[in-house]
Amino acid sequence: MMALLLIVLLLSVAAGIITQTLNGYTYFELPVYLWYFIVPALTSFGFLVMLAMCVHTLVNNKYFGYFAFILVVVLNLFLWSGIDVESNLVQLNGSPGLRYSDMSRFGPFVKAWVFFKTYWWAFGAILMFVAFLFLVRGRESGMRWRLHAAGARLRRNVVLASALLVCWVALGAWGYYNTKVLNTYKSGDEIEELLVRYEKELKRYEGIPQPHYTDLEYAIEIDPYQRRLNYEVTATTRNVDQVPIDSVHLNLPSTVDLEIELPGAELVYSDEDLNYRIYRLAVPLMPGAELNFMVKGNYIAKGFENSVSFRQLVNNGTFFNNMDLIPSIGYSSNGELSDRNDRRKHGLPAKEPMAPLSDEPADRMHTYLMHHSDWVNVRTTISTAEDQIAVAPGSLKKEWTAEGRRYFQYELDHPSMNFYSFLSARYEVARETWTPPGGGQAIDVEVYYHKPHAVNVPRMLNSTKQALTYYTEHFGPYRHKQVRILEFPRYFSFAQAFPGTMPYSESIGFITDLTAEEDIDMVFYVVAHEMGHQYWAHQVIGADMQGATLLSESMAQYSALMVM
Incomplete structure (x- = not known):
């Protein structure tokens, strides 16, 4: 079966190469065909072959076996989403998939993909062992006889059975540790509930006066090959309203771990699930006055995930923007549930994609790209691996190498929107x-x-x-x-x-x-x-x-x- 599948895949590769040649393309990347087409197909279909053999053996009827196998595959496709299960440890043959790029090859996807394929092939080996236990030989095919034969075969192969089970359970435990302890993820229903909570609990803060970003200074260290990021941001904000501001509301980025240092302020509300904080100022911020605070953050890739997050940080071609690093100020309607049917289900009022036209000055205080931020000045010191170039907004003011790393200093030539990116690549x-x-x-x-x-x-x-x-x-x-x-x-x-x-x-x-x-x-x-x-x-x-x-x-x- 696997040999036949391999032949079909090789014929497909040959057809692809012929098509490329006829279209004038001669740079045949055979390793890409192998690792991005043949190997993934063999591993995925190989597991299905083991599953099919087990199902057919247990059913012991060709046509009912076909039906039972198709039923299992269809249930696996649709059942889990219905009960909000997204773990690749549960979904048969589940994995986060592979994505290929010329720049960074398979990047951060390899580790998780290899693990989950190994995990499911270990389960496939158990399925094959079960098929061996219940294999019908001769004319006896009754279930009582098959159970008796399976028990006898199991007793003769208890060491092999134990080894297969221990191997699979150990892999499952390792996968659980990586996807639920070292890293976490939220299902679609959990995310939906958080969006509902965000609106129901925090909507009352929408539109209250908040300071606006005016100046930001970044110090960023990128380690692309270890997928690590450390940074500090000194932010200057200003009260552009005509009334004093007694508290600052921050929406935190969800990918990085960060600390906020806001002198003279008390943290009075913090919801780690909603990534929302409220700091009460010891002295209200008067109109036109400035408020400085510091953001310190980091991201360290640990183990592997159920699905790869922060794909912006890769070995070659890192690309993230400023809102991956710093909090947005004030309540944001972008954090609300947008689907009309979902809103109705949760008892939320209908919501237009954008606010209606208005002549009120207060309604025109914010751009559609970002609230509580106008034109800003940005200065950046950014470092990366010695063989890469790091780029930040503005003119390059200085470049140097120290301790095996390349450093770059950039500064915006003109106040700009508070929406910009940082990149690093060879x-x-x-x-x-x-x-x-x-x-x-x-x-x-x-x-x-x-x-x-x-x-x-x-x-x-x-x-x-x-x-x-x-x-x-x-x-x-x-x-x-x-x-x-x-x-x-x-x-x-x-x-x-x-x-x-x-x-x-x-x-x-x-x-x-x-x-x-x-x-x-x-x-x-x-x-x-x-x-x-x-x-x-x-x-x-x-x-x-x-x-x-x-x-x-x-x-x-x-x-x-x-x-x-």
């Missing part, structure tokens, strides 16, 4: 400059890319420069001294605009085949679209109400089409 860098047609300061145009993915880099550079030419002529000056496009692994598939930087997934641009002349140049278009966001969202941005995305997405779409 980058190659393509650099050009763009000078405004009417004269003025040249802009550095840079593409940070994985070395084998250079084919579309010239298109990206060209698109960026053409976009700058059109946008500066029709919309106004570009606010930064550089434009950076940075590649990140295909574990995510999108491009995104941050101040002066545009992370771009390898899967939607860097490896796009544009050899057919009649095809639309999507690489050029997406770069122009994201460049449009440097104006629409990062200069002109709507309040958090209906129509806000018209000023960002629709205008960026229009801008890109004008550049095409």
Whole structure:
């Protein structure tokens, strides 16, 4: 059976290679075929083969055996979600799956995948042993006879049975320790209940005056090969309202462990499940006054998880944003349950996707990207492995190496939205400059890319420069001294605009085949679209109400089409 499956898989590989050749592609990555196609298929179908043999042996009828096997598979597909069980230790043949990227290969997915496949093959060995115990030989097929024969066979093979059972139980205990003790996860129903609690218990704080971020200084240490992250952030906030503020409400990021140091404040409310804290200030923050606090945080990958979290931190191609590190201020409606039917089920009122249009100044105090934060100044000192380049928002002020690590200092040239990213990878860098047609300061145009993915880099550079030419002529000056496009692994598939930087997934641009002349140049278009966001969202941005995305997405779409 397994040999037949292997033959089918090898024929599929051959068909794939032939198709690649006919389309002019000759870089055949045979190890990828092996580890991303053949081995996963063999392990998954191999377990199903063992399950099928056990079911057929126990049923001892070909057609009822087919039915029983299909029933088990279907129940396994649909039963667990119905009873809110998401553990891969319970779902037959469960695993978090493999994801492959040219940049970071299988990254953080390998450890958990190997464990769970080993765990289920150990269970498969038990299934095969059960099939051996109840195997029918000769004409006797009654259940009483089969039970008697199974008992006799078990007594003769008690050592093997014990070894198989101990091995599987030990693996299960190790898996439980890693997925429920070292790491934790929440099921879909548990997450839904937390969203309901968040709204029911904290909604009363929505709209109360809160300080706004104005300045942030980061010190970040990335260890990409151990998947570790340490950081400190010094944050400055200001009371932009006309009334004193007596308490600060913080929504904490859920991925990292962090501490908040807020001098002269008392922690009066803390819910670790909702990641919400309230600090009462000893002295109310008067209008126009500033409040400083410090955030210290870390993330350390421990063991393996039921499903890989914080996929942003990987061995090559780390990409996370500031809200993965710092708390957002004030109650956020983004933390509410959004599905209409789910809200009705929990007795919550209907909710519009965005607030209705309003002329009230209080309703226009916040952008749709982030409440309680306007244009901010950002300074960053970031370090990474010696063979990688770390990138943060703004101009590079300083670079050095110490104790086997590379350090970089960046600073924003212009106050920007409090929405930006940090990246680290073994980058190659393509650099050009763009000078405004009417004269003025040249802009550095840079593409940070994985070395084998250079084919579309010239298109990206060209698109960026053409976009700058059109946008500066029709919309106004570009606010930064550089434009950076940075590649990140295909574990995510999108491009995104941050101040002066545009992370771009390898899967939607860097490896796009544009050899057919009649095809639309999507690489050029997406770069122009994201460049449009440097104006629409990062200069002109709507309040958090209906129509806000018209000023960002629709205008960026229009801008890109004008550049095409």
